[in-house]
Amino acid sequence: MEAYDNIASCLEVTDEQILHAMQPARSLDDPSPRQKMLGLLHRMAHVAAPESGASRMLLVAARMALRDWIDGDLVVRLIGDDDVTVMQLMVDDGFSMERMTAPLQITAPFEEFRQAVIHEPNTILPLARDGEIEHRGLTLRRTQTGAPKGPPSFSALDLGLIEGMGGRTTIERAPHRPPALPVEEDAPKAASKPPPLPKDRPKPPPLPAARSAAKQPSRPEPANLPPPKGKPHRLASYAKMPAIIEFPKDLKKKP
Helix, strand or coil, X not given: CHHHCCCCCHHHCCHHHHHHHCCCECCCCCCCHHHHHHHHHXXXXXXXXXXXXXXHHHXXXXXXXXXXXXXXXXXXXXXXXXXXXXXXXXEEXXXXXXXXXXXXXXXXXXXHHHHHHHHCHHHHCCEEECCCCCCCEEEEEECCXXXXXXXXXXXXXXXXXXXXXXXXXXXXXXXXXCCCCCCXXXXXXCCCCCCCCCCCCCCCCCCCCCCCCCCCCCCCCHHHCCCCCCCCCHHHHHHHCCCCCCCCCCCCCCC
C-alpha cells in the first residue's frame, strides 16, 4: 500500500501509525481498516530483517483482535527456523477457519517471536498462546482478557459516511404487541344442550303390534310313513332280507 511505502524498518512503525490504520473509512474511495492493517503487516514483512524489531508485527495483529469488523476470534500461527518465519492470520467463527490473507514470509528468525511471546506476553494482549510453544512453531489466539468485543457493526466506515449513505443511523422497530393469551387445550368444553321441541309438534303414530308366527305342523319322518297299498314298501322288503346269504353245502356245480 502506498501509504506505507516510506517504512524502511519494522522499528519505524509507531503507535500513531497503527492507530491511523485502524481509523474507519471517511469516503467510499478510502481503504477499509482491514485493508490498511493488512497492508501495514505486508509492508513490515517485506522490510523485516534479523534483529530489526520484526516481533512488532505481533503488536499490530493484537490491535486487530478486538475490532468488530473481524467476525470471529483472531488466530495467529508462526512457523519458522533460524532464517525465515511464516505468519498465518486466520479467523475462527466457531464453525470454520477462514484465512484473512496469504501467509506472510518474514526474513527473521523464529526465535525473536518466541522470546517476545515468552517474556512480553502483556504487550500482545488479547492474544495469548494456544497450547505449548514448540521449537519451530507456536499459535496465538484471542482470549477474553481485556476489553470485551462488541457485536459486528459498521465501524469500518465513519458515522458521517453512514449518515450520508442512508440518511440516518437508527433502525425503526416494529411496534410492540402484547403476546396472545395461551389457549388451554385441556380445559373441558361445556356440553351443548339440544334445542327444545315445540309443544304443538304432532306425536308419531304407534307402532303396530308384533304378529306371532303361526306354528306349522311338524312333518313325519320319511321312515315312519306307512307303506303304499298294493306293493310292499321297498324298505320293508330290505329289512326282511338276511344280512348274509348262505348257499346249501350239497349244491353241485353244473358241468
